[in-house]
Amino acid sequence: MNAERRALVIVLDGVGCGEAPDTAAYGDLGSDTLGNVARVAGGMETPNLQRLGIANATVVPGLPPVEHPIGGHGVMLPRSAGKDSTTGHWEIAGLHLAAPFPTYPQGFPPAVIEAFAKATGRGVVANSVASGTAVIADYAEEQRRTGAWIVYTSADSVFQVAAHEDWIPLEELYRACEIARAQLVAPHDVSRVIARPFVGERGQWRRTPNRRDFSIAPPGETLLDVLQHAGIPRHGIGKVDDLFAGRGIAAQHTTDNAEGIQAIQSWLETAPRGFCFANLVDFDQLFGHRNDVPGFRGALEAFDRALPSLLAALKEDDLLFITADHGNDPTTPSTDHARERVPLLVAGARVRGGSLGVRDTFSDLGASVAHWFGLDWRGRGTSFLPELLHA
Missing domain, CATH: 3.30.70.1250 (Phosphopentomutase)
Known part of the structure; x- marks a missing residue:
C-alpha cells in the first residue's frame, strides 16, 4: 500500500463531450456539451486544458490538438443506467446501477x-x-x-x-x-x-x-469505502458528500466554482497525503440548466486560468484527474442532463503524456485511484495506470 501518496479527482459537473453508444435511448442525440459550447460560442480560450490534451481526446471546435500533450487524455463511456450526478459519481467510484432512478414527468403521486x-x-x-x-x-x-x-x-x-x-x-x-x-x-x-x-x-x-x-445511500461498496477501510484520508469539496449520503467522506461545501477552486488549491498546499474528490457545480447548475452558452464558456475559461496554479502545487507522488459526471448541453432545447461520454485528463510528475483511448466505463478512473494507493479493488473498472506512468 502506498498510503503516503495523494490523488485528486476534479469533476466538472455536466461537462460531457459527445454522444455515448446509448445516447439515443435517452433522447439526447446531438448532445456534445464541450464541443457544442465551443462551436456556438465561436471557440474558447483554454490553452491549459489544450496542453493537457483535451483536444486530442475529443473534438473541440476552434481548439486544435497539440503535438505533445503533457497529460494522459481520453474519454470514458457511461455504463450505469441514468444520467444524473449521483449515478455518475457512483460509477466513477466503482458502483454501477442496473436500472435508472425513478423520474416523475407528471409530478409525484x-x-x-x-x-x-x-x-x-x-x-x-x-x-x-x-x-x-x-x-x-x-x-x-x-x-x-x-x-x-x-x-x-x-x-x-x-x-x-x-x-x-x-x-x-x-x-x-x-x-x-x-x-x-x-x-x-x-x-x-x-x-x-x-x-x-x-x-x-x-x-x-x-x-x-x-x-x-x-x-440515497450507495447500495454497494465504493472507492470511498475502500479508502476508508485502508485508513487513507478522504476530503470532499462541493456536494460530493451529499451524493454519497455522507458515507466514506466529509466535504467542504462551496458556494461556486471560484470557492471550490480555492478549496482545491488549499488542499494541494496543505494536505500531507490522501484523496480529494471535488465537484465544481456551476457548469451544470448555473449554465447548463439555463441554456447559457456564454456563461458555460466563461466558466470553462475561468477553470482553465486556475489550472497552472493547481498543476504547480502537485508534488512528485500526486495524480490529478479531471473528468465529468454527465452532460448538460446548453445549446440544445433541453435544459436537463444529457447522456454523454466524459473527458478524462490526468496530470502529475510521473505521468507520461499520451492517449488513454476510449475507456469502457467511468469506473476505470476509480480503479486507477485504488491502484495508485496500492489497494485491492473490488468494484468495477480497470486501472489505466500501466498506460499512463513512466516506468
Missing part, C-alpha cells in the same frame, strides 16, 4: 405528497416538472400566504423543496428534506432530495447558496 405534507406539518404547492427559477416565480407568493412547501422535480430523479429563508427557517427546510429522504423508498427511491432556499421579493426572487442535497 398524491400518496407521496400527502405523506410528506402530513409528516412536515405544511401543505404542498406546485408538484410539477419545472425550472427552479420559474417555479419560485409562480408559487412564491402562495408560499408567503399559506406557508406551503414548493415541491417540484425535473427530468432527473429529484424531489426538490423550495422555501423562502425569511418565511421558513433553513433548519426546518433541511429537516423536511431529511423526512422526505426517509419516506422516498422503493418504488419511489429518487436519487436526491434537494433543499432549494431562496430570498427576495416579487420579481426579484433569487436562490441562495444554502442548497443541500440528500442522496
Whole structure:
C-alpha cells in the first residue's frame, strides 16, 4: 500500500463531450456539451486544458490538438443506467446501477405528497416538472400566504423543496428534506432530495447558496469505502458528500466554482497525503440548466486560468484527474442532463503524456485511484495506470 501518496479527482459537473453508444435511448442525440459550447460560442480560450490534451481526446471546435500533450487524455463511456450526478459519481467510484432512478414527468403521486405534507406539518404547492427559477416565480407568493412547501422535480430523479429563508427557517427546510429522504423508498427511491432556499421579493426572487442535497445511500461498496477501510484520508469539496449520503467522506461545501477552486488549491498546499474528490457545480447548475452558452464558456475559461496554479502545487507522488459526471448541453432545447461520454485528463510528475483511448466505463478512473494507493479493488473498472506512468 502506498498510503503516503495523494490523488485528486476534479469533476466538472455536466461537462460531457459527445454522444455515448446509448445516447439515443435517452433522447439526447446531438448532445456534445464541450464541443457544442465551443462551436456556438465561436471557440474558447483554454490553452491549459489544450496542453493537457483535451483536444486530442475529443473534438473541440476552434481548439486544435497539440503535438505533445503533457497529460494522459481520453474519454470514458457511461455504463450505469441514468444520467444524473449521483449515478455518475457512483460509477466513477466503482458502483454501477442496473436500472435508472425513478423520474416523475407528471409530478409525484398524491400518496407521496400527502405523506410528506402530513409528516412536515405544511401543505404542498406546485408538484410539477419545472425550472427552479420559474417555479419560485409562480408559487412564491402562495408560499408567503399559506406557508406551503414548493415541491417540484425535473427530468432527473429529484424531489426538490423550495422555501423562502425569511418565511421558513433553513433548519426546518433541511429537516423536511431529511423526512422526505426517509419516506422516498422503493418504488419511489429518487436519487436526491434537494433543499432549494431562496430570498427576495416579487420579481426579484433569487436562490441562495444554502442548497443541500440528500442522496440515497450507495447500495454497494465504493472507492470511498475502500479508502476508508485502508485508513487513507478522504476530503470532499462541493456536494460530493451529499451524493454519497455522507458515507466514506466529509466535504467542504462551496458556494461556486471560484470557492471550490480555492478549496482545491488549499488542499494541494496543505494536505500531507490522501484523496480529494471535488465537484465544481456551476457548469451544470448555473449554465447548463439555463441554456447559457456564454456563461458555460466563461466558466470553462475561468477553470482553465486556475489550472497552472493547481498543476504547480502537485508534488512528485500526486495524480490529478479531471473528468465529468454527465452532460448538460446548453445549446440544445433541453435544459436537463444529457447522456454523454466524459473527458478524462490526468496530470502529475510521473505521468507520461499520451492517449488513454476510449475507456469502457467511468469506473476505470476509480480503479486507477485504488491502484495508485496500492489497494485491492473490488468494484468495477480497470486501472489505466500501466498506460499512463513512466516506468
